[in-house]
Amino acid sequence: DIQMTQSPPSLTASIGDRVTITCRAGQSISSYLHWYQQKPGKAPKLLIYAASTLQRGVPSRFSGSGSGTDFTLTITSLQPEDFASYYCQQSYSPPLTFGQGTKVEVK
């Protein structure tokens, strides 16, 4: 199985801050890396697929980068609605695996 490791597990930030979340794969996964946002009590929502492609309707302050084993999700100017948990997921090979999540909290 391909292990996905996110860092940090949690972070505190203020409105307007630039936030960066990292996801590392246990082996090269090319660009088969996707990011989701989940708010408490709600289903996950796709933000970015194939490492860097923004899902339709997702604000442009979200961006993704990376390939191989190291990937980054960046929020350029944190908004109130962005306080949530974020998960990466690899689809290079089954079993499809997720990172353990990063919780973004208010400072």
Add this chain to the structure above:
Amino acid sequence: EVQLLESGGDLGQPGGSLRLSCAASGFTFSSFAMNWVRQAPGKGLEWVSSITSSGSIIFYAESVRGRFTISRDNSKSTLFLQMNSLRADDTAVYYCARGLGGNLGRNWFDPWGQGTLVTVSS
């Protein structure tokens, strides 16, 4: 609007069975792979199973293989998860999600249903 609506979550006995359903609308269900993903209380996301659009290819997580069966009825735009030999660690919210991105093992998930809670306890 693309929608997925799960049902069937309940309190189940250890060793017992439950059947989850996911009703799809707003898209051509028979053209897409479908998936189940679960989330234990306070924990992260765990992929459970995937099925191709025709139902001809199926993948399972090791944790459920031999106990859970995924299936679909394209005539009714409905996805199923038959859960047998339930264990306490199957307790979770179960989400169905449409698969995107080509081959079954290469899927990402969008959209997701609202989830249905399965609790396994005596």
